[in-house]
Amino acid sequence: MYKLTDVKKDYAKGRGTVHALQGVDLEIADxxxxxxxxxxxxxxxxxxxxxxxxxxxxxxSVLLDETDLTRLGEGSMTxxxxxxxxxxxxxxxxxxxxxAQENVETALVPLGxxxxxxxxxxxxxxASVGLSDRARHLPTELSGGQQQRVAIARALVKEPxxxxxxxxxxxxxxxxxxxxxxxxxxLWQDKGLSMVMxxxxxxxxRRAQRLGTMRNGKLTVKQKVV
Amino acid sequence: xxxxxxxxxxxxxxxxxxxxxxGLALGIGLVITVTAAASGVKNAQASVLHSLYGVGTDIxxxxxxxxxxxxxxxxxxxxxxxxxSRPAAGTKIDTESLRGTGLGTISSTSVTTVxxxxxxxxxxxxxxxxxxxxxxxIPAINSSGGSxxxxxxxxxxxxxxxGGQSFRSSFTPTTFTVDGVDITNGELGPLSTSKLSSGxxxxxADTTAxxxxxxxxxxxxxxxxxxxxxxxxxxxxxxxxxxTAPSGDTPPDYYIPLTxxxxxxxxxxxxNEIYVTATNGQDITTVASAIxxxxxxxxxxxxxxxxxxxxGSISSAASLANNLGKWxxxxxxxxxFLLASLLTMSAVSRRIREFGTLKALGWKSRxxxxxxxxxxxxxxxxxxxxxxxxGFLGAAAxxxxxxxxxxxxxxxxxxxxxxxxxxxxxxxxxxxxxxxxxxxTGGFNQAASNAASTVTEHLTAPxxxxxxxxxxxxxxxxxxxxxxxxxxxxxxxxxxxxxxKVA
Ligand SMILES: Nc1ncnc2c1ncn2[C@@H]1O[C@H](COP(=O)(O)OP(=O)(O)O)[C@@H](O)[C@H]1O
Ligand SMILES: [Mg+2]
Numbered sequence: 001m002y003k004l005t006d007v008k009k010d011y012a013k014g015r016g017t018v019h020a021l022q023g024v025d026l027e028i029a030d031x032x033x034x035x036x037x038x039x040x041x042x043x044x045x046x047x048x049x050x051x052x053x054x055x056x057x058x059x060x061s062v063l064l065d066e067t068d069l070t071r072l073g074e075g076s077m078t079x080x081x082x083x084x085x086x087x088x089x090x091x092x093x094x095x096x097x098x099x100a101q102e103n104v105e106t107a108l109v110p111l112g113x114x115x116x117x118x119x120x121x122x123x124x125x126x127a128s129v130g131l132s133d134r135a136r137h138l139p140t141e142l143s144g145g146q147q148q149r150v151a152i153a154r155a156l157v158k159e160p161x162x163x164x165x166x167x168x169x170x171x172x173x174x175x176x177x178x179x180x181x182x183x184x185x186x187l188w189q190d191k192g193l194s195m196v197m198x199x200x201x202x203x204x205x206r207r208a209q210r211l212g213t214m215r216n217g218k219l220t221v222k223q224k225v226v
Numbered sequence: 227x228x229x230x231x232x233x234x235x236x237x238x239x240x241x242x243x244x245x246x247x248x249g250l251a252l253g254i255g256l257v258i259t260v261t262a263a264a265s266g267v268k269n270a271q272a273s274v275l276h277s278l279y280g281v282g283t284d285i286x287x288x289x290x291x292x293x294x295x296x297x298x299x300x301x302x303x304x305x306x307x308x309x310x311s312r313p314a315a316g317t318k319i320d321t322e323s324l325r326g327t328g329l330g331t332i333s334s335t336s337v338t339t340v341x342x343x344x345x346x347x348x349x350x351x352x353x354x355x356x357x358x359x360x361x362x363x364i365p366a367i368n369s370s371g372g373s374x375x376x377x378x379x380x381x382x383x384x385x386x387x388x389g390g391q392s393f394r395s396s397f398t399p400t401t402f403t404v405d406g407v408d409i410t411n412g413e414l415g416p417l418s419t420s421k422l423s424s425g426x427x428x429x430x431a432d433t434t435a436x437x438x439x440x441x442x443x444x445x446x447x448x449x450x451x452x453x454x455x456x457x458x459x460x461x462x463x464x465x466x467x468x469x470t471a472p473s474g475d476t477p478p479d480y481y482i483p484l485t486x487x488x489x490x491x492x493x494x495x496x497x498n499e500i501y502v503t504a505t506n507g508q509d510i511t512t513v514a515s516a517i518x519x520x521x522x523x524x525x526x527x528x529x530x531x532x533x534x535x536x537x538g539s540i541s542s543a544a545s546l547a548n549n550l551g552k553w554x555x556x557x558x559x560x561x562x563f564l565l566a567s568l569l570t571m572s573a574v575s576r577r578i579r580e581f582g583t584l585k586a587l588g589w590k591s592r593x594x595x596x597x598x599x600x601x602x603x604x605x606x607x608x609x610x611x612x613x614x615x616x617g618f619l620g621a622a623a624x625x626x627x628x629x630x631x632x633x634x635x636x637x638x639x640x641x642x643x644x645x646x647x648x649x650x651x652x653x654x655x656x657x658x659x660x661x662x663x664x665x666x667t668g669g670f671n672q673a674a675s676n677a678a679s680t681v682t683e684h685l686t687a688p689x690x691x692x693x694x695x696x697x698x699x700x701x702x703x704x705x706x707x708x709x710x711x712x713x714x715x716x717x718x719x720x721x722x723x724x725x726x727k728v729a
Contacts, residue, residue: 045725054586054721075590081721082588093583093724097234102227109227110588118227154587166725 001162001194002028002051007060009046009217020046021057022217030161033188033195034221035205038214044198045166047214051196052087052164053080064162082110086155086193088165092147094139100150101126101135107154125157126150129183145176149183156187163188165197169204181207232600239573243605246566250609250704251616253559254697258617260551261696262687263624267544267631270683274540274633283414284510285528287340287500287517289330315364319397322359324404324459324491329354329498336521340500343520345513347505350414351497353406353487354478357458362397402444404458405478406487406497409433415501417469417481425452425467434485438463442470444479458482459490540633540683559700562609566708570602574712581716582723591717598716599709606705610698617697621687628685 009021020043028034036044049055050062053069056077062069064080072080081087094103104122113121126135129149139147148168155163165184169177181204188195197208205211212221236243334351341349405416409428417427423442438458440450445468450456454465458480471477488494504513514528574581581594 049722049725052586054724078585078588078590080588081586087586087724089583089724091579093579095231095580095583097238098231102230105227106584106589107587110590110593115227158588 001030001032001065002026003061003063004051005061005063007047007050007057007062009043009050009055010058019217021050023060024217024219026212026219026221028194028196031192031194032210033185033197033208034210034212035208036196036198036212036214036219037200037202037205042214043217044214046217047219048164048166048196048198051162052085053077054087078110083158084161086158086160086163088148088151088155088163088168090167090170092139092144092151092171094147094150094154096139099136099138100131100142100146100153103139103150104154104157107158111158121157122153125153128156128187129153143176144172145179148172148176148180152180152183152187156191159191161194163193163195165195167198167200169199169201177201177204228597228600231597232604235597235601236604242569242573243601243608246562246569246602246708247605247609247612249562249565250606250701251612253555253562253704254610254613254700255616255620256551256555256558257700258614258689258693258697259620259624259687260547260555261693262617262621262689263551263628263685264544264547265690265693266621266624266685266687267540267547269688270540270631270685271544271633274683283418283501284504285502285514285517285526287332287336287502287521288498288525288527289332289523290525291328291330317364318362319364320359320361322357322460324355324357324487326491326493326496326498327354327356327403331493331496331498332500332521332524334495334497336524337497337500339520340502340517343513343516345505345509345516347503348411348414349503350408350411350501351484352408352415352499352501353484353491353493353497354416354499355404355406355487355491356401357404358399358401360397360399402479404480404482404487406484406491407481408484411501414503416478418501419475420469420471420477423468423470425465427467427469428481428483432466432483435483436461436463436486437466437483439467439469439481440465441477441479441481442468443477456480461490539629540631543628543631543685559704563704563707566602566605566704567711570598570708570712571715574598574715577716578719578723579726581719582721582726585719585721586724594716594719595713598712599706602709602712603702603705606701606703606708607698609704610701613701614694614697617693618689621689624687625685628687631683631685633683 004024004026007021007024007026008019011018011020022043024043024047036047038044046055050057050069051064053064053072057070060070064084067076067080069077069080094100095106098106101119101122104125105118108118108121123132123135126132129152131146131149131153134142134146134150139150142150148171152168163184168184169180172180184195184197185207187193195208197204199205210221210223212219332351337349337351340346407415407417407428409430409432417439420441422439425439427439428437438456440456444450445465450465450468452465452468455462456465457463463480463482469477469481482490484497488496502513502517504510510528514526518524518526584594585591
């Protein structure tokens with residue numbers, strides 16, 4: 001699925017430069033679930049953004065299947081995000097003015113899906129996260145767990161190959177966290193997704209097939225001992 | 227999705243949206259009101275000018291009198307020109323003359339030249355004349371009348387003396403004005419504003435006939451009826467019709483055929499005013515300058531330049547609408563645009579994560595920008611609609627509460643007086659004096675026209691379709707400007723902004 005070679009990412013910060021990624025090598029197989037842990041500010045989100053085409057590496061190559069994301073133009077990059085990648089955020093990031101179902105529909109807008117099929121597919125996606133009865137609710141009328149379910153439906157309604165989740169349970173209480181992880185695990189299995197999940201939670205990380213640790217912009221990967 | 231999303235967002239920040247819309251509405255309402263008031267003033271001016279000037283006349287061509295020619299200063303008894311001697315006491319005076327009135331003469335061929343100028347639809351010559359008749363007896367004089375000034379002691383001038391006064395009172399001057407009108411171009415010229423109240427008007431057979439039309443006011447005060455005989459320059463004319471000029475007009479007392487007038491005044495092949503209609507009403511200024519080139523040495527007056535001669539509250543209203551009103555409207559509009567832009571920018575700043583998320587979901591920058599622009603254009607349209615409403619209210623208020631406008635014409639269009647003429651009557655130059663300054667007739671005419679050409683017009687402020695369209699364009703433009711600031715910001719956002727710490 002992914003093959004990263006010596007990926008570096010620098011941010012200009014004031015007068016200086018932050019070396020957020022300092023040469024990451026990583027391979028992720030199709031259908032694999034990988035968890036990434038590590039202290040705050042050590043580059044986890046940066047890596048995930050580069051995997052998801054939300055940002056570009058400063059150097060190195062990021063192969064997604066056969067395409068090198070570092071060489072893509074803006075238009076193609078947008079297309080990759082629209083078709084191939086599902087992204088879940090710690091802060092859910094639902095559009096506050098749109099209902100649950102409309103939020104899911106926003107993921108289908110760039111695909112040029114007809115309004116009718118957009119509605120049908122969104123309703124279906126909401127059903128798959130168990131929220132059919134909340135379709136018309138606004139985000140503010142939903143609990144944190146419900147909001148993240150809507151976000152998961154939104155990430156998966158386009159049937160992406162990859163699901164990237166940046167601390168998806170970071171804003172949730174423990175019970176809800178377990179529900180969400182269980183849901184993600186089920187969907188991962190059902191849909192044969194590749195999944196990369198950043199998490200602080202060791203209990204969650206342990207369920208993944210592989211566990212990476214980011215420290216000072218470098219990634220060390222441990223094969224999970226079964 | 228576009229409209230759902232747009233509508234929800236506007237509802238979410240309804241207060242801000244309404245605030246922006248009202249700001250734009252105020253600006254647009256003001257633009258419409260000012261435009262309407264300005265065109266109302268312009269209409270009022272046009273109707274004033276038309277009543278002073280003639281419907282269908284876009285331009286007039288006149289010529290300033292040259293010294294010693296055609297002007298009124300040469301009027302005299304005929305027996306004293308160039309001499310300092312006075313006629314003997316007891317001499318009976320009965321003299322009448324028909325002269326051009328304070329205007330220079332223009333050759334008839336110039337009428338043809340003007341008529342063939344580009345974009346001129348028609349041109350008609352006119353001859354404005356004053357008939358002056360003086361009867362009386364030369365009295366005995368106990369003191370000298372003054373060496374330079376002739377007989378004219380004057381109430382208004384410096385050399386007033388009892389001798390002058392008594393001298394003057396022994397004469398009865400009567401003057402009336404006569405316009406020679408081009409019968410073949412009847413729709414142009416001094417008759418064009420008048421209405422026939424009895425009798426008939428000129429026909430093409432009247433070119434050389436001694437027939438006259440009489441102004442209704444003059445006819446009333448002199449008890450003249452259709453069919454009467456009147457004497458103009460010792461020549462008998464038959465009155466064939468009585469015409470009424472619009473209020474505020476300064477009509478001549480008589481209208482006679484141009485050719486007849488030219489013969490009587492010994493001004494064959496001369497006119498002193500040319501009335502011009504342009505083919506294209508929009509392009510008067512260009513036509514005017516073309517005429518100036520074609521007939522050098524003439525004064526070409528179009529309505530715009532004429533408007534600058536109009537004083538009274540109408541001209542203050544014009545400058546109010548055109549200057550203060552315009553700048554106020556522009557200032558308010560700019561303020562509204564700025565406000566809209568700033569608020570839209572800040573609204574976008576508060577939605578960084580939202581737009582970042584949409585980009586992370588694969589929305590093209592363009593789509594996000596459209597969304598932002600759509601929102602502010604929608605606000606602009608609402609502002610435009612409210613603004614048009616406000617504009618209609620404002621225009622109605624202008625029509626309802628504006629005081630009536632008055633207009634006075636300061637310098638002559640109907641061939642009244644040159645400055646010299648105005649000065650001379652009461653002053654040191656006298657009629658009949660050897661070297662007197664100006665005309666007698668001029669003085670009379672000036673006084674008469676000053677009294678008559680103050681016109682009152684009620685101001686209406688018509689809102690035109692064009693103004694409404696312009697307002698809608700402005701509203702959309704306001705939205706567009708505000709939206710492009712916001713949109714520019716949104717366009718620059720990276721998808722990674724979805725993970726930004728600020729909400
Ligand atoms: N947009 C940015 N501009 C500048 N510095 C950034 C930006 N994003 C992240 N960083 C810096 O890069 C480093 C890695 O950040 P991040 O990947 O968010 O860490 P993590 O997700 O592991 O907490 C941090 O030092 C952070 O301050
Ligand atoms: Mg992070």
